[in-house]
Amino acid sequence: MDRLAAVFRDVFDMPALEIGGLTRSNFSEWDSLAQVKLVIGIEEEFDVKFTIDQVANISSAEEFRKLLAEKAVA
Amino acid sequence: MNEMSAGLKTHHVGVLVKDLTRALKSYTETLGYAIRSERFHDPIQTAFVQFLSLPGDSVLLELITPDGPESRLANALKKSGGINHICYAVPVIEEAMKAFRERGLVTIHAPQPAVAFSGRRIAWLMNRDHLLIELVEQGKPGEL
Numbered sequence: 093m094d095r096l097a098a099v100f101r102d103v104f105d106m107p108a109l110e111i112g113g114l115t116r117s118n119f120s121e122w123d124s125l126a127q128v129k130l131v132i133g134i135e136e137e138f139d140v141k142f143t144i145d146q147v148a149n150i151s152s153a154e155e156f157r158k159l160l161a162e163k164a165v166a
Numbered sequence: 167m168n169e170m171s172a173g174l175k176t177h178h179v180g181v182l183v184k185d186l187t188r189a190l191k192s193y194t195e196t197l198g199y200a201i202r203s204e205r206f207h208d209p210i211q212t213a214f215v216q217f218l219s220l221p222g223d224s225v226l227l228e229l230i231t232p233d234g235p236e237s238r239l240a241n242a243l244k245k246s247g248g249i250n251h252i253c254y255a256v257p258v259i260e261e262a263m264k265a266f267r268e269r270g271l272v273t274i275h276a277p278q279p280a281v282a283f284s285g286r287r288i289a290w291l292m293n294r295d296h297l298l299i300e301l302v303e304q305g306k307p308g309e310l
Contacts, residue, residue, distance in 0.1 A: 123238070128272045128292045135270065136294065144273055 096157055099133040111153035130156070138163070172262040174254040177302055178217065178226035182243055182250040186214055186231040193218055199227060203310055206282040210275060210290070212237040215282060217310055226310070228253070251290075251298035259287055259303050270294055277301075283310055 097111045104121055116122045122130075131147050134140070134156060140163050142150070150156055183189035186205065193199040199218040208215050211230060218227045230250060232239040242250070256262040259277045267273065274290040286303040293299060 124274060125238075125292070128274050129296060131272050132270070132292065132294050132296070135272075141270075144267070144276075147272055 095137055096134065096153065096160065099130065099137050100153060103129045103133055113153075115152040117151070134160070172265050173257045174262070175256075175304070176225050177253040177255040177300075178228045179249060180215075180228040180230050180251040180253065180298075180300070182230050182239060182247045184231065184243060184247060186216060186229055189229050189231075190216065190218070193227065193229070202226060203282065207233060208280070208282060210278070210280075210288070211239060213239050217282070251300050253288075253300035253302055255304045256301050257304055259289055259301055262301055263289055263291070266291055266299075271299065274298075277303075 094111075097109070100111045100114070101107055101109045103126060114122075116127070127150070128147070131142055131150075135142065138160055140160065142159065146159065150159070181189075190201065194201065197220070199220055201216065202219050203217040205214055205216045207213075208230075212233050213230045214233055215228050215230050218229065219225070230239065232243055234240075239250075254262075263273060263277070271291045271293050274292055275288075277287040277289040279285040280288040280302070283302055283305060286305055286309075288303075289301045291299045291301070
């Protein structure tokens with residue numbers, strides 16, 4: 093199961109959401125509050141912590157995936 | 167000071183309403199609130215806000231209404247009005263934010279001066295239950 097996708101689906105309440113290619117600019121539901129909810133959900137799911145700059149600047153699902161890979165949790 | 171609380175004191179509860187004038191009338195006439203401030207435009211919340219309080223109660227009520235159709239609160243109001251956030255006064259806002267970040271809260275807006283509080287700074291965070299939390303620098307007695 094894709095745990096990252098599961099967090100996105102939970103935050104946006106869209107059980108069929110596909111996160112490949114998903115960015116803040118191509119998905120209008122992804123506003124600043126959704127960003128914070130994603131960070132909270134991902135930090136909880138993967139037991140990681142993002143920096144304040146990362147919280148502000150992450151702008152795609154792929155970036156979350158890369159950061160998790162760097163932290164060796166996904 | 168309790169270290170876990172970072173010196174928090176409940177400052178106000180923010181309530182999202184469709185019509186500020188009508189809500190003011192409702193809260194003053196039905197619950198006995200008194201108006202404590204003029205109406206302010208808050209560019210961070212993209213809203214008009216006004217503060218009330220109950221006689222003898224130190225916790226304020228902030229009525230909030232979107233400042234137009236493009237307000238970031240417009241969608242929230244479409245879904246439902248009601249309680250929007252809780253605001254806590256803190257002695258040192260940076261220290262409180264650092265402590266809360268370590269405890270898993272996420273910053274939405276870094277500290278910046280607020281018109282409603284005579285330039286005292288406010289910051290916004292969210293906790294893991296998705297509760298919106300506002301922090302405001304402690305004011306002097308008698309200030310909002």
